[in-house]
Amino acid sequence: MALxxxxxxxxxxxxxxxxxxxxxxxxGTTNSLVxxxxxxxxxxxxxxxxxxxxxxxxxxxxxxxxxGSAAEALAVSAPHDTIASAKRYLGRSREELAAxxxxxxxxxxxxxxxxxxxVTPVEVSAAxxxxxxxxxxxxxxxxxxxxxxxVPAYFDDAQRLATRQAAELSGLNVLRLLNEPTAAAVxxxxxxxxxxxxxxxxxxxxxxxxxxxxxxxxxxxxxxxGGDSSLGGDDFDxxxxxxxxxxxxxxxxxxxxxxxxxxxxxxxxxxxxxxSEIEVQLDSIISGFGAVTVTRQAFNxxxxxxxxxxxxxxxxxxxxxxxxxxxxxxLVGGSTRMPIIGEVVAALFGKEPLNSIxxxxxxxxxxxxxxxxxxxxRDAEDLLLLDxxxxxxxxETYGGLVERIVPRNTTIPVARAQEFTTAKDGQTGLIVHxxxxxxxxxxxxxxxxxxxxxxIPPMVAGAARLEVTFQVxxxxxxxxxxxxxxxxxTASVVVKPAFGLAEDDIATMLRAGYEHASEDMHARQLAxxxxxxxxxxxxxxxxxxxxxxxxxxxxxxxLMTAVNDLVDASQGNNIESLRKAIEVTGRxxxxxAARRMDRSIKSALGGISVATLEGEAES
Ligand code: ADP
Ligand code: MG
Numbered sequence: 001m002a003l004x005x006x007x008x009x010x011x012x013x014x015x016x017x018x019x020x021x022x023x024x025x026x027x028g029t030t031n032s033l034v035x036x037x038x039x040x041x042x043x044x045x046x047x048x049x050x051x052x053x054x055x056x057x058x059x060x061x062x063x064x065x066x067x068g069s070a071a072e073a074l075a076v077s078a079p080h081d082t083i084a085s086a087k088r089y090l091g092r093s094r095e096e097l098a099a100x101x102x103x104x105x106x107x108x109x110x111x112x113x114x115x116x117x118x119v120t121p122v123e124v125s126a127a128x129x130x131x132x133x134x135x136x137x138x139x140x141x142x143x144x145x146x147x148x149x150x151v152p153a154y155f156d157d158a159q160r161l162a163t164r165q166a167a168e169l170s171g172l173n174v175l176r177l178l179n180e181p182t183a184a185a186v187x188x189x190x191x192x193x194x195x196x197x198x199x200x201x202x203x204x205x206x207x208x209x210x211x212x213x214x215x216x217x218x219x220x221x222x223x224x225x226g227g228d229s230s231l232g233g234d235d236f237d238x239x240x241x242x243x244x245x246x247x248x249x250x251x252x253x254x255x256x257x258x259x260x261x262x263x264x265x266x267x268x269x270x271x272x273x274x275x276s277e278i279e280v281q282l283d284s285i286i287s288g289f290g291a292v293t294v295t296r297q298a299f300n301x302x303x304x305x306x307x308x309x310x311x312x313x314x315x316x317x318x319x320x321x322x323x324x325x326x327x328x329x330x331l332v333g334g335s336t337r338m339p340i341i342g343e344v345v346a347a348l349f350g351k352e353p354l355n356s357i358x359x360x361x362x363x364x365x366x367x368x369x370x371x372x373x374x375x376x377x378r379d380a381e382d383l384l385l386l387d388x389x390x391x392x393x394x395x396e397t398y399g400g401l402v403e404r405i406v407p408r409n410t411t412i413p414v415a416r417a418q419e420f421t422t423a424k425d426g427q428t429g430l431i432v433h434x435x436x437x438x439x440x441x442x443x444x445x446x447x448x449x450x451x452x453x454x455x456i457p458p459m460v461a462g463a464a465r466l467e468v469t470f471q472v473x474x475x476x477x478x479x480x481x482x483x484x485x486x487x488x489x490t491a492s493v494v495v496k497p498a499f500g501l502a503e504d505d506i507a508t509m510l511r512a513g514y515e516h517a518s519e520d521m522h523a524r525q526l527a528x529x530x531x532x533x534x535x536x537x538x539x540x541x542x543x544x545x546x547x548x549x550x551x552x553x554x555x556x557x558x559l560m561t562a563v564n565d566l567v568d569a570s571q572g573n574n575i576e577s578l579r580k581a582i583e584v585t586g587r588x589x590x591x592x593a594a595r596r597m598d599r600s601i602k603s604a605l606g607g608i609s610v611a612t613l614e615g616e617a618e619s
Contacts, residue, residue: 019377020145020146020375020376020377021036021136021140021142021143021144021145021375022036022037022144022145022146022147022148022175022368022371022372022374022375022377023035023036023132023133023136023144023146023147023148023172023367023368023371024036024042024147024148024150024183024364024365024366024367024368024369024370024371024372025129025132025147025148025149025150025172025364025367026150026180026183026361026363026364026367027056027087027125027128027129027149027150027151027163027166028056028087028204028205028363029056029085029087029088029204029205029206029207029232030055030056030084030085030204030205030206030232030233030234030334031053031054031055031056031205031334031360032053032054032056032128032129032132033045033052033053033054033132033360033361033363033364034054034132034133034135034136034364035361035364035365035367035368036136036140036368036371036372037368037369037371037372037377042187042365042368042369043368044361044364044365045135045136045139045140047068047135051069052360052361053360054067054068054069054128054131054132054135055068055069055071055072055084056084056085056086056087056128057069057071057072057075057082057083057084058071058082058083058086058124058127058128059071059074059075059078059081059082059083060081060082060083060112060114060115060116060119061074061078061081061114061115061116062115062116065116065127067127067128067130067131068131072084075259075263076256076259076260076263077256078115079255079256079259080112080113080114080115081114081115081116083112083114083119083124085205085206085234086121086124086125086128087121087125087206088206088207089121090121090122090125090159090162090163090166091121091155091156091157091158091159091160091161091162091163092121092158092159094110111123112124121162122162122165122166122169123166123169125162125163125166126165126166126167126169126170127170128166129149129166129167129169129170129172130170130171133147133170133171133172144172144173145173145375146172146173146174146175146371146374146375147167147172147173147174147175147371148174148175148176148177148178148183148367148368148370148371148374149163149167149172149174149177149178149367150177150178150179150180150183150363150364150366150367151163151177151178151179151180152179152180152202152207152209152227152229153179153180153181153182153209153211153222153225153227154207154209154225154227154229160177163177164177175370175371175374175375176370176374178366178367178370179211179222179225180202180209180332180363181200181202181209181210181211181213181222181225181330181332182200182211182213182222182366183362183363183364183365183366183367183370184200184202184330184332184362184363184366185198185200185213185215185330185366186366186369186370187357187362187363187365187366187369188328188330188354188357188362188366190213190215190328190330191215194215194327195215195216196214196215196327196328197212197213197214197215197223197321197323197325197326197327197328198212198213198214198215198326198327198328198329198330199211199212199213199314199317199318199326199328199329199330199349200212200213200329200330200332201310201314201329201330201331201332201336201341201345201353202227202331202332202333202336202363203231203232203233203310203332203333203335203336203341204232204233204332204333204334204335205232205233205234205333205334205335206230206232206233206234207227207228207229207230207231207232208227208228208229208231208232208309208310208313209225209226209227210225210226210227210310210313210314210317211224211225211226211317212224212225212317212318212320212321212323212326214321214323221411222411223320223321223322223323223409223411224317224318224320224321224322224409225317225409226313226314226316226317226320227310227313227317228309228310228313231306231309231310231313232333232335233266233269233333233334233335235303235306236269236299236303236306236335236338237262237265237266237269238262238265239299239302239303239306240265240266240268240269240294240299240302241261241262241265242302243292243294243298243299243302244261244264244265244268244280244282244292244294245261247292247294248282248289248292250282250286250289253286257285257286260284260285261282261285264280264281264282264285265280268280268294269299269338270337272294272296272299272338273337273338273339275296276295276296276297277293277294277295277296278293278294279291279292279293280292280293280294296339300340303340307340307341307344310341311344311348314345314348314349315348320408320409321409326349326351328351328354329345329346329349329351329352329353329354330353330354330362331345331353331354331355331359332359332362332363333359333360334359334360336355336359337359342355389406389407389408389409389410389411389414389472391408391436391437391438391446392404392406392407392408392436392437392438393405393406393434393435393436393448393470393472393478394406394434394435394436394445395420395432395433395434395435395468395480396433396435396442397420398423398531399527399528399530399531400441400442400443400527401440401441401442401524401527401528402435402437402439402440402441402442402445403418403420405418405468405470406470406472408438414470414471414472415469415470415471415472416469416470416471417467417468417469417470418467418468419465419466419467419468420466420467420468421461421462421463421464421465421466422456422459422461422462422463422464422466423461423462423531423535424461425458425459425460425461425538425542426458426459426460427456427458427459427461427464428454428455428456428457428458429452429453429454429455429456430452430453430456430466430482431450431451431452431453432450432451432452432453432468432480432482432491432493433447433449433450434447434448434449434450434478434480434493434495435447435448436448439516439520440520440521440523440524441520441523441524441527444516444520448478448495449480449493449495450493451480451482451491451492451493452491453466453482453483453484453489453490453491454489454491455484455487455489456484456487456489457484457486457487461535461538464484464485464486465484465485465486466482466483466484466485467482467483467485468480468481468482469481469482469483477494477495478494478495479492479493479494479495480492480493480494480495522575525575526573526575526578529570529575529578529579529582530570530578532582533566533567533569533570533578533581533582533585534570536566536582536585536586536589537563537566537567537570537585539589540559540563540585540589540592541563543589543592543593543596544556544559544560544592547592547595547596547599550592550595550596550599551591551592551595555591555592558588559588559589559591559592562581562584562585562588562589563585563588565581565584565585566581566582566584566585568581569581
């Protein structure tokens with residue numbers, strides 16, 4: 001599973017006999033960049049025309065492959081051969097690939113159908129990385145020893161693996177995949193600065209990531225990550241498209257016209273960063289249409305919900321991190337150029353964000369610094385980048401519920417133990433089902449492993465003491481161990497987290513967790529009430545079997561009626577009536593419980609009644 005990603009400590013210290021060239025690459029959804037360190041300075045490399053941003057677009061035409069703006073220019077005329085935003089589909093399932101509206105999917109469902117045949121997202125990414133590698137080779141004329149490639153903090157193992165595969169395919173030696181927010185913090189030199197908590201707000205073209213990092217004694221720790229993998233500048237472009245369509249009453253456009261309109265909208269959006277009002281010429285898209293005016297104010301209000309979604313994710317992430325104070329805020333991603341973003345972020349955190357480094361370049365620059373360190377050009381400092389568990393780990397408990405043992409965003413390595421007990425009288429075995437996810441019910445989570453602990457001495461329900469330990473080591477390996485206290489009987493399982501989420505997606509699971517929170521809460525309460533009812537019924541039946549003679553005929557009948565009503569109520573899904581039945585039955589059983597108590601005390605004290613005993617104590 002991807003979940004347990006850890007960034008290993010800095011490279012093995014090496015004498016910088018001769019400097020090696022190591023690249024920092026920001027493989028973005030929208031734009032990709034390459035940087036390197038030279039004479040202690042980080043330089044972002046431009047292409048032949050002076051552009052540092054390589055549009056993450058590849059054209060797979062019959063005549064050959066084009067990358068970057070040359071490919072972007074063909075997006076309108078050859079939409080099916082021109083793949084943009086491929087990063088969105090790296091390591092994703094066929095359903096997610098099918099959601100792309102512009103490109104045709106190949107038969108396999110896992111590739112785009114182009115004039116060159118099926119092309120996978122990994123191949124698209126490899127073409128981009130190859131172009132950046134060539135850019136570095138031609139401008140620096142030095143062999144490339146390795147590269148640090150950045151990935152969104154949200155990327156799961158499948159997505160990280162796909163990124164590594166793309167790098168291998170392009171002939172790059174990957175020194176490390178680095179989380180983008182961490183790279184940004186490194187670019188600002190926060191790793192060597194004062195201790196404190198840093199929030200990184202990254203609004204790019206296709207994704208929004210927010211991360212809370214803590215720097216302490218030279219150790220950089222990712223406290224929490226969050227965001228929205230389907231929120232980015234593209235969505236803001238769409239809002240302008242909608243404004244233009246409404247304003248000019250544009251209907252039924254061809255694919256090519258839609259793409260042209262989208263490009264037009266993006267330019268308009270970027271222009272609105274500086275201008276408070278702009279004119280968009282639609283004539284080139286559909287003849288006969290003139291200019292439409294868009295104001296920044298209209299744009300801001302059309303995007304208010306998008307902005308708020310990012311702020312919600314920020315609040316959630318701060319809560320996950322459990323910090324009370326944020327010392328620095330870093331803005332990352334081209335979309336943070338929109339003035340509204342700086343304003344709302346400053347208002348949310350009550351502090352002006354850092355923005356002195358170009359938000360487009362900051363990630364590649366941090367990656368270059370990290371690459372320079374890893375390749376051995378600098379004395380390896382104790383730069384340790386800890387990572388977190390992106391999805392909670394837990395076990396299944398009675399009633400199909402999940403008990404979380406290691407909550408998401410816990411930093412690794414970590415060891416957590418929790419005590420459990422048996423649910424049934426005489427239970428001698430326990431099946432430990434290890435699950436992962438944010439949902440309350442096992443069926444909604446991901447199953448990781450199952451093992452059985454045998455040899456529990458038969459005891460009444462609730463008497464056995466079973467300790468379940470979760471241990472995640474620095475390599476992300478999860479070991480779950482269960483031990484019974486009296487016999488020391490032990491069973492365990494080791495899960496190799498790297499083989500987990502082949503087709504799954506952390507972001508989807510997290511989203512499902514939030515979306516179903518109240519429904520899950522209800523399901524948990526209902527399941528818990530059912531377990532409670534079941535235990536109450538079993539307890540009463542056992543008591544009646546052994547001491548039923550303590551009740552008169554009518555008393556017995558009244559108790560059994562309450563029990564039967566409770567059994568009926570626990571078949572249904574009405575939590576209110578179930579709770580009521582539990583209460584009624586509980587009260588109906590008090591009489592028998594009191595008499596049994598009296599009987600057992602009497603027998604223990606050899607016939608002295610409770611009343612007598614109390615009387616003696618008083619005198
Ligand atoms: P990614 O990390 O997803 O590749 P980037 O950080 O390169 O994305 O950001 C790309 C996004 O930034 C695009 O949506 C682009 O329109 C937007 N962007 C770039 N410059 C500006 C600007 N001046 N104003 C508003 N948005 C901008
Ligand atoms: Mg980015």
